[in-house]
Amino acid sequence: MKNTILNLLLVSIVLSSYSQTQVIAQNESKPNIIFIVTDDLGWSDLGCYGADLNETPNIDKLAEKSMVFTNSYAAGSVCSPTRASIMTGKTPAKLNYTVWSEAATGNAEERRLRGSKYLEPLTLENLPLEEISIAEKLKSKDYLTAHVGKWHIGDYMHFPNTQGFDVSVASSQRGAPPSFFYPYTGIVYDEFRFVGDLGMDADGKYFTNREGEYLTDRLTDEAMKMIEDAGSRPFFLNLSYYNVHVPIEAKAEDITYFKNKLSSEYHHQNETYAAMVKNVDDNVGRLLHKLDELGISENTIVVFTSDNGGVIQKYKDKVVTDNFPLREGKGSLYEGGIRIPTMIFYPKNPGKGQQIDVPISTIDYLPTVMEIAGIPNDLDNIEGESFLPLLKGEEAKSLENRALYWHFPHYYYAVKPVSSIRDGNWKLLEYLEDGHIELYNLADDLEEKHNLADTEPLKTNELLSKLRKWKTNVGAKGIRQNPNYKKQ
Known part of the structure; x- marks a missing residue:
């Protein structure tokens, strides 16, 4: 009897080992891919990027074994x-998607009624269904594709399930909920600005056991459940946190901790924002621990990034964040508005913890992921380039030698319509209302304090010509005179 039990145990162990080996073998040629996209997280909001008040030990630990850009x-x-x-590998100008969805429709008419001298162009409010997304490409390779969190590139007729995602959780056509605490909605439950599928059960009834739940915690719960459910199938997870967008809300105990830590010497002075950053860090730690627990960390690529620079305006009489040493913040085409924290854990990378100074852009993710997954790049109209060579520790001359472009023909707080180009260390901005030009050498002037447009006329004309040619090629829409404008 003892021998029979022993034999059964041995068989069980062998079968278990065989099953685990099979899972690894199935996944090795198709690594799992996780995007963690934060909202409005500034370039200097993380410890590994020089934050003073904010604390991000889990993200810093990820940086130590990642390529830090x-x-x-x-x-x-x-x-x-x-x-x-x-999603598309294209610049916003090429997509005609240059402003957030809520501001896209009717904005020009509103400005006309306000007596504005210039009219903004009408732009898309939904990502067109015919655009090929990163999820659609990976799905063609039998990846399980899941989106969890902020979507904000389309209404319910353009939600993630229409762009190749098998799973879609907590999407909303708006940019953020009125509250980060359950039920993640405002006083009026049927308003658009809410995260409905987390607040109600299948029968449309509000849960009664989630009081005090914080949205980023819940999103991470949903993401970890998806990873577990994927089993041996390779997966692509687009985990898109609503944090650290307004409203600036966090857990009371975390706010108290950072309030006690505040110092007049710090650049960062918002204890509630610091608590929000901490919550992101806590949840990144939870997610990475889950990967370790499941034994798939070394077969999972993790991208951590943001969608734009940090917010430097006030929220409830307190400045949200400080992007020092970068100039300005969200909405601006100065570095504080567009330079973002990014780190990528690539298991096969020989130089973990390495700092990469080669410029990359969010347009590069689609071609990079396609190359990683072994998908032929048959998209001849995308603008991004694969930076997989950088992840492998190789040179990428084409990336080093290319120019990057931006176009924002809109008004946002003090920001006026503007276009920009970065070519090498040189950066030029062209303001669309009056043609004002600014030129900076970022190698010597990261803070963009010294305008060299007058002292470097050849470089100014070179970059201006490139910028205008690019705008023509992609069909970038500009501002126009308001025919009804009357000077006061």
């Missing part, structure tokens, strides 16, 4: 355009 850019200076660029 110091010149990573959002293709847009606000949320929706950048998110569309991640």
Whole structure:
């Protein structure tokens, strides 16, 4: 009897080992891919990027074994355009998706009624269904594709399930809920600005056992459940946190901790925002622990990034964040609005913890992921380039030698319509209202304090010519005179 039991145990162990080996073998040629996209997280909001008040031990630990990109850019200076660029590999100007969805329709008419001298162009409010997304490409390779969290590139007729995602959780056609605490909605439950599928059960009834639940915690719960459910199938998870977008809300105990830590010497002075950043860090730690627990960490590529620069305006009489040493913030085409924290854990990378200074953009994710997954790049109209060579520790001359472009023909707080180009270390901005030109050498002037347009006329004309040619090629829409404008 003892021998029979022993034999059964041995068989069980062998079968278990065989099953685990099979899972690894099935996944090795198709690594899992996770995007963690934060909302409005600034370039200097993380410990590994020089934050003072904020604490991010889990993300810093991820950085230690990842490639950390110091010149990573959002293709847009606000949320929706950048998110569309991640999905499609195209710049917002080429997509005609240059402003967030809510501002896209009727904005020109509103400005006309306000007596504005210039009219903004009408742009898309939904990512067109005919655009090929990163999820659709991976799905063709039998990846399980899941989107969890902020979508903000289309209404319910353009939700993630229409763009190749098998699973879609907590999407909304708006940019953020009125509250990060359950039930993640405002006083009026049927308003658009809410995350409905997390607040109600299948019968449309509100849960009664989730009081005090924080949205980022819940999104991570849903993401980890999806990973577990994927089993041996390779997966692509687009985990898109609503944090650290307004409303600036966090858990009371975390706010108290950072309030006690505040110092007048810090650049960051918002204890509630610091608590929100901490919550993102806590949940990144939870997610990475789950990968370790399931034994799939070394077969999972993890991308951590943001959709634009940090918000430098006030929320409830307190400045949200500080992007020092970068100039300005969200909405602006100065570095503070478009340079974003980015790190990528690539298991096969020989130089973990390495700093990469080669500029990359969110338009590069689609071609990079396609190359990683062994998908032929048959998309001849995308603008991004694969940076897989950088992840492998190789040179990427084409990336080093190319120019990056931005176009924001809109008004946002103090930001006026503007286009920009970065070519090498040179960066030029062209303001669309009056043609004002600014030129900076980022190698010597990261803070963009010294305008060299007058002292470097040849470089100014060279970059201006490139910028205008690009705008023509992609069909970038500009501002126009308001025929009804009357000077006061």
